[in-house]
Amino acid sequence: MNDHYADPLREAAAQGVERTVQMTSVAAAAGQVLTQIKAQRLREQTEQDRQATAALRSRQQVAYQAARLQWAPASDPRWLRAADFVGTSRAWGAAVPYAPSDPAAERARLRCEQRLRELHPYGMSRYDRLRAEGVEPVEAMRKAAPFFARVPNPRTGHPAPARKELSTAVTLGTQDFPVPIKDAIRTTDAPQAAQAARPTQRPARNLKP
Structure with missing residues (x-):
């Protein structure tokens, strides 16, 4: 018999750390590729050697094709839903490094972001706020990565339970002068005392002649 029980809190925390590491790694890799692309384009502009330029373009094309194979499934709605x-x-x-110059990559980026909003609304809400502030996608995702460690849909809590209305005696008893506690008790007991002191009326007997 297995006496080991899984700790849900520990498993949730571990999954959150995995999401943070995953998103940090992806953002860092995408930023590195984007930097290489910019550097290659800059070298192409200043490179005088045609052979070197051709080699750079060839390597860039290979990298593009490899990246395209990774983002292409995002164009399939069935793949994206699952x-x-x-x-x-x-x-x-x-997709994100090639999105500025490739419409297909841009569409894939947007579709993936929509799917990430479904999978982890909390982390993506931070990403969307950063994007609205003008932060580029790679940097925004890098800054939002720690938020993916939390639960996807954090709850804000339940409303406080309604309290029962206090009785007249308690309400008056909690007040300060000019209403002392004795007067408050006397006030609430007065109707009951008057009721007890009231004589009980009995029905008149029918007297036969």
Whole structure:
């Protein structure tokens, strides 16, 4: 008999750390690819040697084709609906460096971001706020990565329970002068005392002649 029981809190925390590491790694890799692309384009502009320029373009084309294979599934709605967090984030990371110059990559980036909003609304809400502030996608995802360690849908709590209305005696007893506690008790007991002191009326007997 297995006496080991899983700790739900520990498993949830471990999954949150995995999501943070995954998104940080993806954002870092995408940023590195984007930097290489910019550097290659800069070298192409200043490179005088045609052979070196051709080699750079060849390597860039190979890298583009490899990235395209990774983001291409995002164009399939069926794949996207079934994609998990890891698969979607990898497709996003492959598409984002080429999104500024490739419409297909831009569409894949947007579709992956929509899927990530379904999988982890909390983390993506931070990403969307950063994007609204003008932060570029790679940097925004890098800054939002720690938020993916938390639960996807945090709850804000339940409303406080309604309290019962206090009785007249308690309400008056909690007040200060000019209403002392004795007067408050006397006030509430007065109707009851008057009721007790009231004589009980009995029905008149019918007297026969």
